[in-house]
Amino acid sequence: MSLLELDSVSVFYGQTQALHEISLVVEPGEIVCLLGGNASGKSTTMKTILGLITPRSGEIRLAGERVTRSAPAARIRRGLASVPEARRVFPEMSVEDNLLTGAFTRRTGIRAELASVYESFPRLAERRRQPAGTLSGGEQQMLAFGRALMSAPTLICMDEPTMGLAPIFVDRVLDLIAALNRDRGLAVLMVEQNAELALSIAHRGYVLNTGHLVLDGPAPSLIDNPAIRTAYFGA
Amino acid sequence: MTVLEVTGLRRSFAGLRAVDGVSFTVEPGEVVSIIGPNGSGKTTALNLVSGVLRPDSGQVTFQGRDVTGWRPERLAAAGLSRTFQNGRVFGNLTVAENVLIGLTPTLQAARPFSRWRNVPVLRWASLLAETAVALVDPPAVRRELADRQAKVATQLDRFGDRLTPRADLAAHTLSYANRRRTEIARALASGPALLVLDEPTAGMNPAETGEVLEQLLELKAAGQTILLVEHKIDLVMRLSDRVLVLDAGSVIAAGPPEQVRSDPRVIEAYLGKRRPAVRP
Amino acid sequence: MLDTALAGLVNGSSYALLALGLSLIFGVANVINFAHASVFAVGAMSGWWFSVDLDWPLWAVLLGVTAVTGLLGLVINVIAVTPLAKAPPIAALLSTFAVSVVVDNGAQLVFGPETRRFPALLATDNLGLGGLRFGTLDVTILVVAIGLMLVLGWFLRASRYGRAIRAVAQDRDAAAQMGIPLARVQNLAFVIASVLGGVAGVLGGMYLNNISPTVGSTVGMSAFAAATLGGLGSLPGAVAGGLLLGVVEAFGVSWWGGNARTLITFAVLLIVLWVRPSGLFGKRAPLAAEPMTGTFFGAARTVRLRPWQVAVAAVAAYVVPAVALDDYTVQIGVQVVVYAILALSLTLVSGQAGQISLGQAAPLAIGAYTSALLTTATGLDFWLSLPISGVVAAVLSVVLVSPSWRLRGHYVSIATLATGLLVAAAAVNFDWLTNGPSGVSAIPPPTLFGASVSAPLAVYFLDLTILLVVLLLVVRLRRSTLGRIWSAVREDEVAARSSGIAVADYKSLAFGIGGFVAGIGGALFAQQYGYIDPSVFGISVSLLALTIVVLGGLNSPLGAVVGAIVLVGLPEALRMLQETRMLTYGLLLLAVVLFRPQGLMGKVAR
Ligand SMILES: Nc1ncnc2c1ncn2[C@@H]1O[C@H](COP(=O)(O)OP(=O)(O)OP(=O)(O)O)[C@@H](O)[C@H]1O
């Protein structure tokens, strides 16, 4: 059974339609990449999956269960986690409290999880008492990622997880995503601007254009697709 | 005359030395980039230069004047405009109005006696005159507005059909990258002597980043002086005349792009080795 | 000396408990909960009922009150706050104000308006320590208060739901993405806060001895001051602020008498904010967080009327009262007009420049007193006094609010609240100038072309004309470059400054022009009644003015007029309801806010 299914989902902002009958699936243990130019509706898709926006029509299923109209909290309890666009850390809470808040839906194993996040991001361990709002942009990005991991999710939705990261950290974050996927079977749906890097760790990809899904397929086929190369690799 | 000269700039937060003795200059027509790992103090340095934060010590000279500790509005009026890392657009104003606000430092007719703005009591004369002018709306002000609106249109056109069709939408309805563009347009509108950009292409894909690179190259060709913070190394290499590398608040390398790029310390601290493909 | 300090501490515990609740709710829902003072009153009244009529012991009284006020808090949240989660925050401020009207007046209906003696459930004078006499009561109050604070502090810091409360406070959307059930967390915060408020009511009732259904209002104001003094959202701050204020008030009252209480409370608050713009314990980030990383509220657009529609309405405003209305109704019309002028001053300050003011009664009072004193004491002509009143009100507005230029967001509101109360308190205390509580009387009516303007219709025409002028002024300002600059200040001060806008200057200007307009309104007000005293310019006037603007649509000048018609006219229209009048008014107000949170003249942004 698929972890996540979107079945011809349409989303509107007032009168304007932002998504046109989007259908996509994420299977267990998969890394799926959502590509698309600016304003193509990537973040809108992510917000719809998380339940921050309710679609006007279509259906969303998590592990086979319909969640089209459930609150975000209900979806998170089903094993979904999110790294939001522009990070959205809790600015006045300490780094550690941010991480613990990420573990809201679970009761056990929190300390161990915390230790493993600190191990992946030593910078966060150094700054565990610092209010998150005063972290640099990249540090906040790491925190947002670590916070999402705290709930031990089965599927993690990331909206531009490497935005604002220095090249060296981009490498690390992508490696980490690949490692989590390999070792824990974590499924990932990610929006990423750096399509070439993202596809290099992904299994499959979808391409959005002005709210329409225009293309999908296995990652290698997308990498080799000349149309994609010109549109998103800038080469 | 040197556009910007920074000497010995320092600022710490609760014991953490975010910027620790940074010095550099920016000459007219030059593009100088600051790169460095996350948390190395780049944004803080820009905040110090643009007056948004006050330095603990050190000096900032802008176009020959000591501007250390100047308030940001005064610096903006003197010709330094900037964008912010996460984007700060005026959400409830339209895209066009956002850019129009960027033209505030150039206001003449709508803002009489603006020289007195920095004089304690006298500045009320200017403020009240501004109010009177706003109420009366004389032809000179209307002409100025029309003129500014034309400038806004030019700025929006710079981004092709990204912003122009959305000119009358509230800025908060824009996608992330378009908000960034709006902000750049706002910063450029007043024709600043120094344009300070903090990660202008964050959230753009390589193709779109290339588009912005072209626009910045055009600006550079037109003689615009730019101070840039950016993580997109290719863009930095193609655009910059000089690159400054920060790590933990201090400059660890500086010089022409190629030289910096091959500096082992920079590779170690910032660039990393090229990712090995982790294809599953 | 020591017993004054002890009395202050004990009284301050009530403030601290209330302030804790305010801070908590403010934190979570980003709402200044005006109904919180009513919760205090309900706590006190139900405590009285349990102990006197039902004869319960103290622990049972406390438990009972906990249940009653906890439930009340839940109801307040579910009815008045949660439905407005997606509306601008100011709408919720308004709805809690409506709830406070409903609860206060409901309590009056249930318990009767009279003041009653709260039984001393504990001894008040049985203990001693080194010459200091006190009772079990004092000890109990202090212990219960401090104990509750410690428990709450631990809960928020270390528990799962405590962290969730803080997370929701800082970024609702992001909190939802962590799997935090927003509705439940907010309910929880309201219940906790209201339980604290109820307990404060019982303890405060025992301490004060006398209670009535409106006992909340004075205590509530001090609690606001305490919460702000300590740093909004900071719980240690709320405690420290409450205790500090209690002690300072106790000494002030023992030196200068009860009249000086408000003056002391709010002068202290202003001074603290001056020195520490985020309160004693509030942390102030060197840079405001970048916007739109939090939940973003699109402001309402304004409903636009066609010019001919406005013209027809204006003509009707002149003609209808002249031909169809009796003197009594016209007098109400005069009030509507004066309030519309006051509200328009806020359209500039709060709607355009984004500085939500809870103290616009201050320039109104200053204008009224200036005009009244000039025309009575020096015999100056009304027409000369009119602009002078405006200018004096403008200058004093700017000077009084100037300490708050460094303040942000809700601190501005509280600072203006303080100035509003200070001005009223000054009018009481500065007898040599204002004639103290007895006020200024026999203010002569204005004359026009040799005729005295005193008939209701004449006054109405005069005021209406001035209203139209002010309306035109505000509309023009909003559409100008200056108006756009104010909008930028409202939207993001950091970005505005970096675009070359001297934010403090433009805030001053907005308060100055707003003060001028309100001052003119004040002068008209004085002449219209022929008599003014400090009680006319209380906090309720400031709140009413803001309510009018929010109800009409913060961003709509015509909305201010429509809001004034509804909110000033409605209570008059409801007069036949007699004692349920204010209750009905509160309910209607609540209904309107829930139905149109963006204001009557606002459209929701797409
Ligand atoms: N709250 C809103 N109200 C109205 N329109 C909106 C709103 N949010 C997004 N939109 C519009 O929906 C479209 C898709 O936006 P979205 O944020 O999903 O794009 P995106 O693909 O994530 O772009 P980016 O790469 O810039 O982040 C855009 O045209 C945007 O202007």
Ligand SMILES: Nc1ncnc2c1ncn2[C@@H]1O[C@H](COP(=O)(O)OP(=O)(O)OP(=O)(O)O)[C@@H](O)[C@H]1O
């Ligand atoms: N107000 C503050 N309080 C405490 N620490 C701060 C504050 N502002 C910045 N810092 C710290 O100072 C350091 C430098 O931050 P800065 O934002 O300048 O980094 P940056 O180089 O721009 O990084 P990035 O590329 O991730 O944006 C960071 O470690 C950050 O956590």
Ligand SMILES: [Mg+2]
């Ligand atoms: Mg996006």
Ligand SMILES: [Mg+2]
């Ligand atoms: Mg930065």
